[in-house]
Amino acid sequence: MYDKSNQTNVNNDNNINDLNKDPGKGFGVPEGYFESFNSRLMARIQMEEELKAYPNLSALEKKNCFEVPENYFETRNFVQAALNAEDEKEAVVVRLSAYIRKYGLSIAAMLIIVLGTAIYFKAYNKTEVKVTDCAELACLSKEDITSSRYFEQISIDELETVASTTMLDSIGTQMNKEILDEIMADPDAMNITDEDLGI
Amino acid sequence: MAELNDEEILKLFSVESTRESAFSMLVNKYQRKLYWHIRKMVIDHDDTDDVLQNTFIKTWKGLDGFKNESALFTWLYRIATNEALTFLRKKQKENTQSIHPIEYQLSKSLESDNYFKGDQIQLKLQQAILSLPEKQRIVFNLRYYEEMPYEEMSLVLDTSVGALKASYHHAAKKVEEFLLAN
Numbered sequence: 001m002y003d004k005s006n007q008t009n010v011n012n013d014n015n016i017n018d019l020n021k022d023p024g025k026g027f028g029v030p031e032g033y034f035e036s037f038n039s040r041l042m043a044r045i046q047m048e049e050e051l052k053a054y055p056n057l058s059a060l061e062k063k064n065c066f067e068v069p070e071n072y073f074e075t076r077n078f079v080q081a082a083l084n085a086e087d088e089k090e091a092v093v094v095r096l097s098a099y100i101r102k103y104g105l106s107i108a109a110m111l112i113i114v115l116g117t118a119i120y121f122k123a124y125n126k127t128e129v130k131v132t133d134c135a136e137l138a139c140l141s142k143e144d145i146t147s148s149r150y151f152e153q154i155s156i157d158e159l160e161t162v163a164s165t166t167m168l169d170s171i172g173t174q175m176n177k178e179i180l181d182e183i184m185a186d187p188d189a190m191n192i193t194d195e196d197l198g199i
Numbered sequence: 200m201a202e203l204n205d206e207e208i209l210k211l212f213s214v215e216s217t218r219e220s221a222f223s224m225l226v227n228k229y230q231r232k233l234y235w236h237i238r239k240m241v242i243d244h245d246d247t248d249d250v251l252q253n254t255f256i257k258t259w260k261g262l263d264g265f266k267n268e269s270a271l272f273t274w275l276y277r278i279a280t281n282e283a284l285t286f287l288r289k290k291q292k293e294n295t296q297s298i299h300p301i302e303y304q305l306s307k308s309l310e311s312d313n314y315f316k317g318d319q320i321q322l323k324l325q326q327a328i329l330s331l332p333e334k335q336r337i338v339f340n341l342r343y344y345e346e347m348p349y350e351e352m353s354l355v356l357d358t359s360v361g362a363l364k365a366s367y368h369h370a371a372k373k374v375e376e377f378l379l380a381n
């Protein structure tokens with residue numbers, strides 16, 4: 001009995017010796033676990049020390065109160081989403097506001113030039129009608145009409161629109177004189193009787 | 200199959216035939232960490248899902264150009280943080296009829312969130328965190344919940360360690376005051 005128990009003790013001693021030789025036998029740890037243990041421990045102590053200054057905050061249990069839908073990480077396929085996104089051609093969106101911000105000054109300057117030019121031409125640059133190029137009455141100036149040799153062919157209405165009464169009087173006087181001169185220059189004219197004239 | 204380290208994943212990704220499986224390994228390795236990082240910022244699960252998807256799409260598109268200047272892990276965190284911030288700003292801009300900042304709306308939505316299982320005091324803590332300015336909120340979450348060392352955080356947020364320490368202490372002080380006042 002004694003011997004047997006003694007034997008068991010010997011076996012236990014052997015196991016302890018084995019454990020001391022390779023205590024992690026059969027277990028694995030993440031790569032670099034022991035190497036980084038010291039720095040991780042110090043970081044943790046530093047964290048605790050930092051929180052000491054805030055008793056209410058440090059008294060709270062540090063836990064994650066947010067949840068995710070069941071099997072979210074197992075079923076959500078971010079890889080496929082990334083692949084799909086690569087296939088899709090990105091739509092080119094022209095943002096007007098950004099465009100204006102970038103080229104605002106140029107656009108404003110261009111508008112001012114265009115508007116200025118339009119106003120200038122409308123207000124100051126009237127098209128001159130060259131009288132010599134136009135044979136119609138509407139294009140003639142008053143001076144041209146009054147000095148025209150064909151003045152007598154113009155109707156009274158047309159004359160009234162283009163000439164003042166005073167001018168017409170002077171024109172009439174001039175016409176009478178011209179007719180009288182023509183009569184005087186014509187030798188046959190002197191032979192006209194009162195009958196010819198209908199008097 | 201044993202989990203590959205980042206270097207091995209990147210090596211596989213550079214080969215056309217193993218590209219997809221390497222990316223799949225990367226997603227499996229980081230999706231949970233990134234999910235919780237984003238979730239703490241945007242609060243809602245569906246929004247988190249959108250932001251996480253965008254994060255992985257950007258990762259897929261940009262992984263070719265990834266240079267080993269920083270760890271893959273910090274690079275992924277940086278993308279996720281930027282995506283979450285962009286999302287929150289966009290949401291704020293879209294919600295023009297509300298006069299309240301986005302943090303207030305998130306705080307309110309938390310009360311009716313089906314996926315939030317915290318008690319009253321945990322709800323108060325989340326509301327306190329949501330009352331923090333954007334940068335302080337990120338720093339507080341990374342430090343308090345994820346226990347990220349300042350040196351790593353510095354690489355993710357591109358901010359000096361000193362500034363991050365100051366930011367965390369300001370944030371913790373505000374949270375403490377909020378808890379006392381409420």
